[in-house]
Amino acid sequence: MDAMQVKFLAMGIINGFAVGAIYALLALGFVVIFKATDIFNFAQGEIMMFGAYMAMLMSNALVGKLGIVAAFTLAFLISSFTTALLASICEMTVVRPMLGKPVLSIIMITLGLAFVLRGGVEFIWGPEELPFYKPFRDAPLLVQGVPIAEVRLYTISTSLILMGVFFLFFKYSNKGLGMRATAEDQETAFLMGINVKRIFTMSWAIAGIVGAVGGIFLGSTVGNLVPYLSHMGLRALPAVILGGMNSITGAIIGGLILGVCENLAGTYIAPHIGGGDIKEITSYVIVLVVMMIRPHGLFGTKEIERV
Amino acid sequence: MAVTRYCTRTYLQDQRIFPSHSAKISLTLFVIFLALLPAFAGQYLLLVASLCGIATISVLGLNILTGYTGQLSLGHAAFMAIGGYTVALTGEHFHLPFELNLILAGVVASIAGLVVAIPSLRLKGLYLIITTMAFQFIVEYVLLHWESLTEGERGIPIHAYSLFQLNLDDRSQQFYVVLVLAIAATIFTKNLVMSRTGRAFVAVRDHDIAAEIIGVNLAKHKIMSFITSSFMAGIGGCLYAYVYQRITPEIFTFMVSIEYVAMIIVGGMGTVVGGILGACFMTLLPQFLGLIFGPLSSAYPFMSGRLGAINIMIYGMIIIFFLLFEPEGLFGIWIRIKNYWKPWPFKY
Numbered sequence: 001m002d003a004m005q006v007k008f009l010a011m012g013i014i015n016g017f018a019v020g021a022i023y024a025l026l027a028l029g030f031v032v033i034f035k036a037t038d039i040f041n042f043a044q045g046e047i048m049m050f051g052a053y054m055a056m057l058m059s060n061a062l063v064g065k066l067g068i069v070a071a072f073t074l075a076f077l078i079s080s081f082t083t084a085l086l087a088s089i090c091e092m093t094v095v096r097p098m099l100g101k102p103v104l105s106i107i108m109i110t111l112g113l114a115f116v117l118r119g120g121v122e123f124i125w126g127p128e129e130l131p132f133y134k135p136f137r138d139a140p141l142l143v144q145g146v147p148i149a150e151v152r153l154y155t156i157s158t159s160l161i162l163m164g165v166f167f168l169f170f171k172y173s174n175k176g177l178g179m180r181a182t183a184e185d186q187e188t189a190f191l192m193g194i195n196v197k198r199i200f201t202m203s204w205a206i207a208g209i210v211g212a213v214g215g216i217f218l219g220s221t222v223g224n225l226v227p228y229l230s231h232m233g234l235r236a237l238p239a240v241i242l243g244g245m246n247s248i249t250g251a252i253i254g255g256l257i258l259g260v261c262e263n264l265a266g267t268y269i270a271p272h273i274g275g276g277d278i279k280e281i282t283s284y285v286i287v288l289v290v291m292m293i294r295p296h297g298l299f300g301t302k303e304i305e306r307v
Numbered sequence: 308m309a310v311t312r313y314c315t316r317t318y319l320q321d322q323r324i325f326p327s328h329s330a331k332i333s334l335t336l337f338v339i340f341l342a343l344l345p346a347f348a349g350q351y352l353l354l355v356a357s358l359c360g361i362a363t364i365s366v367l368g369l370n371i372l373t374g375y376t377g378q379l380s381l382g383h384a385a386f387m388a389i390g391g392y393t394v395a396l397t398g399e400h401f402h403l404p405f406e407l408n409l410i411l412a413g414v415v416a417s418i419a420g421l422v423v424a425i426p427s428l429r430l431k432g433l434y435l436i437i438t439t440m441a442f443q444f445i446v447e448y449v450l451l452h453w454e455s456l457t458e459g460e461r462g463i464p465i466h467a468y469s470l471f472q473l474n475l476d477d478r479s480q481q482f483y484v485v486l487v488l489a490i491a492a493t494i495f496t497k498n499l500v501m502s503r504t505g506r507a508f509v510a511v512r513d514h515d516i517a518a519e520i521i522g523v524n525l526a527k528h529k530i531m532s533f534i535t536s537s538f539m540a541g542i543g544g545c546l547y548a549y550v551y552q553r554i555t556p557e558i559f560t561f562m563v564s565i566e567y568v569a570m571i572i573v574g575g576m577g578t579v580v581g582g583i584l585g586a587c588f589m590t591l592l593p594q595f596l597g598l599i600f601g602p603l604s605s606a607y608p609f610m611s612g613r614l615g616a617i618n619i620m621i622y623g624m625i626i627i628f629f630l631l632f633e634p635e636g637l638f639g640i641w642i643r644i645k646n647y648w649k650p651w652p653f654k655y
Contacts, residue, residue: 040433094627094631097631098630098631101630101634103379103432103433103436104373104379104568104572104576105572105630105634107379107433107436108568108569108572108626108630109626109627109630109631111565111623111626112622112623112624112625112626112627112630113623113627114623115619115620115622115623115624115626116620116623116624116627117623118616118619118623119616119617119618119619119620119621119622119623120616120620121616122613122615122616122619123613123616123617123620126612126613127612127615127616128612227616234440234561237437237440238437238441241433241434241437245433245434280444280448281444281445281448284440284441284444284445285441285445287437287438287441288426288438288441288442288445291426291430291434291437291438292426295429295430295434296434297434
């Protein structure tokens with residue numbers, strides 16, 4: 001391998017990390033909800049898409065009045081807040097009555113929710129591509145001679161900061177402790193005086209925030225928004241499975257691994273199989289193989305069942 | 308999950324296909340009505356009826372797997388696609404007749420079912436769902452991108468040959484073929500779920516560990532369920548191919564897989580009649596929506612771009628509605644109506 005190829009590989013890996021960071025944010029949303037409420041949320045991709053559209057709406061409205069960076073930051077915050085609100089409303093109205101129902105019912109209701117959200121976004125903003133306003137420069141930065149788009153670096157750093165914040169939140173704050181307790185055993189947590197309902201809503205709100213952040217960076221990376229973007233949510237599912245459904249660290253690592261693998265497969269395998277974007281299914285192939293070897297994911301724990 | 312319908316006192320009573328004489332009579336009348344349908348129905352109605360029949364065959368397969376055995380699958384459309392493409396390829400390259408193709412589609416799809424079933428034996432619940440979903444996406448991708456075999460997006464045209472001089476380009480003949488197969492599939496499913504094997508399926512669904520303890524061979528029954536289900540899906544896919552006369556990857560997307568699961572939920576999970584009701588409901592729904600929105604969009608042209616969005620919202624709302632308010636599905640509603648009229652005009 002000469003220096004050129006090494007640089008090429010490094011670029012592939014860093015870009016992969018940026019995609020993986022978005023996957024990791026989505027996967028984090030899945031896992032937070034799953035841990036606290038035992039509900040697997042197929043609408044995460046749609047929540048993410050809503051966040052991206054909200055940010056677009058806000059930054060378009062604000063950019064004339066404020067500076068570029070200020071408008072984007074404000075749009076970022078407002079979008080996170082509204083998305084969290086939307087997710088909480090979804091939880092309170094649609095999902096909460098389904099607690100304790102069979103897995104298939106829960107999955108189908110979140111899929112139904114996904115359809116309603118996707119249809120709603122498409123109804124409001126239309127099925128066309130809309131340009132996403134972003135403050136990042138198009139010209140790539142040179143890091144040690146490796147060209148990296150600015151947005152990728154921001155994606156990685158913001159995601160890492162957000163994940164760190166949530167890690168500290170779960171580890172040390174009172175609410176985070178309550179969430180972990182609820183995840184461990186809902187009834188006991190309830191008896192210990194934890195407001196379990198509020199924890200449920202809060203977990204959805206957190207999923208909304210990480211979803212919105214993921215959506216905004218996805219929109220900035222792609223450069224435009226289409227309702228089809230919500231399929232990213234389904235592509236992030238393998239990350240959750242790979243990491244194990246009840247492991248937050250696992251979800252983050254799973255997301256990063258998948259992002260890198262996907263990007264490298266797109267660079268190195270795609271030219272050899274002729275036609276088609278192998279990126280679309282890399283994560284599914286990986287998850288199939290992992291499932292055959294470790295049926296509970298890489299970091300998941302085996303559930304012990306009683307008859 | 309399932310709705311208990313009748314109180315039975317003997318095993319023989321429990322084994323009957325028709326629960327009562329009136330059910331036998333009304334079902335016979337219904338079949339006669341269906342058989343006479345081509346005499347007065349137009350081409351469009353026959354096409355819709357055929358689609359209902361195909362959905363019935365396929366959804367009964369999914370019901371065996373998901374409703375009775377409890378193995379959740381979001382990859383049913385992939386098995387249909389495998390059946391459909393088998394037919395298209397054998398028809399194009401070897402000019403096989405329809406009757407042979409039908410069986411071949413089922414067999415190839417069930418081999419695919421076996422391939423998915425064996426690694427799935429260790430998986431449960433969510434992990435199984437994601438695995439079947441991954442299978443669905445991979446099949447979709449292969450169909451779209453293996454252009455030398457599948458012709459990609461353009462798809463493969465189907466030319467119908469038949470051993471028994473069936474004219475499969477004719478809508479009414481198509482309808483009869485679908486009708487016969489749908490009835491056969493219904494009788495088969497009904498018998499299967501009342502047999503020893505069917506009861507073993509239900510035991511696996513209700514608690515797999517307990518089932519294993521009382522002597523149900525888990526692996527065997529899971530594999531059997533997968534194979535039967537994908538066989539029926541393959542037949543459904545084959546019929547789709549003949550009815551549409553061209554097969555493309557867009558017919559069998561992930562959306563379709565979700566739609567099939569929605570069918571068993573809307574109809575009533577783990578019941579044969581529920582599966583049929585759900586299949587017909589979900590097949591007729593887009594037609595109804597088309598009837599409503601067709602004139603609307605021509606009256607208000609700005610709406611036409613948004614119609615897809617409204618359609619998808621209505622789909623989602625129907626799924627949510629049934630799960631929240633009517634978890635036993637249309638079958639549950641039907642039983643409630645029947646029970647209401649049974650003691651009428653008395654309260655009890």
